[in-house]
Amino acid sequence: MSANQDLQKRRDDAFARGLGNQLPVYIERARNAEMWDVEGRRYVDFGSGIAVLNTGHLHPKVQAAVAKQLDAFSHTCLMVTPYAVAVELAEKLNKLAPGPSPKKAIFVTTGAEAVENCIKIARAHTGRSGVIAFGGGFHGRTFMAMALTGKVAPYKAAFGPFPAEVYHAPFPIAYHGVSIQDSLDALEHIFKYDIEPARVAAIIIEPVMGEGGFYIAPPEFLQALRKLCDQHGIVLVVDEIQTGFARTGRMFALEHSGVEPDLMTMAKSLAGGFPLAAVVGKAHIMDAPGPGGLGGTYAGSPIACAAGLAVLEVIEQENLCDRAKVIGETMVAALRDAAKGIPAIGDVRNLGAMVAIELVKNRDPHAPDPDLTKALVKRAAEKGLVILSCGLYANVIRFLVPLTASDAIVREGLGIVVECLRELTGSVKAAVNA
Ligand SMILES: Cc1ncc(COP(=O)(O)O)c(C=O)c1O
Secondary structure: OOOOHHHHHHHHHOOOOOOOOOOOOOOOEEOOEEEEEOOEEEEHHHHHHHHHHOOOOOOHHHHHHHHHHHHOOOOOOOOOOOOOOHHHHHHHHHHHOOOOOOOOEEOOOOHHHHHHHHHHHHHHHOOOOOOEOOOOOOOOOOHHHHHHHEEEEEOOOOOOOOOEEEEEEEOOOOHEEOHHHHHHHHHHHHHHHHHOOEEEEEEEEEOOOOOOOOEEEOOHHHHHHHHHHHOOOEEEEEEOOOOOOOOOOOOOHHOOOOOOOOOEEEEEEHHHHOOOOEEEHHHHHHOOOOOOOOOOOOOOOOHOOOHHHHHHHHHOOOOHHHHHHHHHHHHHHHHHHOOOOOOEEEEEEEOOEEEEEEEOOOOOOEEEHHHHHHHHHHHHHOOOOOOEEOOOOOOOEOOOOOOOOOOOHHHHHHHHHHHHHHHHHHHOOOOOOO
16 A cells, blocks of 8 residues: 555544545645655645645745744734734735725634624624625635535535525626626615615625636626625625735735725635635724624734735735736636647636636536546646646636746646646647647
8 A cells, every 4th residue: 555545544534524635645745836745756736725825835935934933932812912923914914905995904714714704894884684695606614604605515515504694696607608787686686585785784705706616706797796885885895815915916806806895805825824814804894893702712823924924025026916917828828729629628717827727518618527627637636736626516627826836837737737638538639838
């Protein structure tokens, strides 16, 4: 039995089956966009630990900042005896958040917690209870986050009942025939059929659906949502957990639309691999809950805050927003070129370096191919590339290349994707001109 197989067996015996596992690959060491497993095999990482490593594995600046903080102290609890790194990071995030209004922040530990806290804050501010989210969206695995998530299997199946007064509207996806107007009409229907707007506390949306399939909310739709929320006094919550920190070519994806959110979530790439999440929002809304209503024992860990400060420095010094655009353009050009000879690639889309291909049968958007998607993830790993699948129909490959990856690594990974797709579909040879 190989070292990976041995660990896989022990894993299966030790963990509950509900804890998913994409690959039987056990990592021993990782740097930037590369990982090595316990058998010494090298992998190119196009998944970034699910969007956490925009600055790569163990960026030297992040590593140094964490080492320095570890030398000082690791925990006091931000709610007991606070510390400067947390204050400094909150100040920076308040400045970076889109829009001109004065902002305030809170730190929590996970993305789901950030989502939960947005709803708490929105309810405290408005005195209302209803929340509207979007079909196919993903907001986390805790109870309110799960209720907001618009995908039953595997996230909600067997776990109900969920918190009341959560409604879903369709996300506008032109590729699947859902227009902006369709989505806006559906919101009006919710106001007619289910709940009056005066009782809706918040509308929550991902500017690019992450787990749901990398569908990009059109700027006009986000602008229309802003208008609708202003009209009815509803808090607009934007979930930037997967889209934030230069991934889409801007610090936050919402900047592409010019919309200012009332509240936004941040997590994942915020702290380069250390557990940290935040809610940042308009100061008067953030201040609605009373002292002690928000927080958590590990919320704003000094180690994670030190990492977060280093991440922000790296994004700026290494121009990672620009780099995201270049990586996105390179990948989309190569994948569109490959798609000419591979009919299974139904769509290639991106916002910056948030890049996806949708795999279908015979170029039919309504004939998803989840089996091919699964096979591609497996075959790519056998050839030394880690990629992630996603999508309401499990037929989308999402590429989350560390923004610090070299051109050579990007080309190498793309080459493996195209080679695997050709092999698996028996398609004609398609060149990768990345
Ligand atoms: C958009 C979005 N919101 C919320 C979450 C939940 O974050 P976490 O897994 O840190 O709780 C995720 C995680 O994938 C996400 O992509």
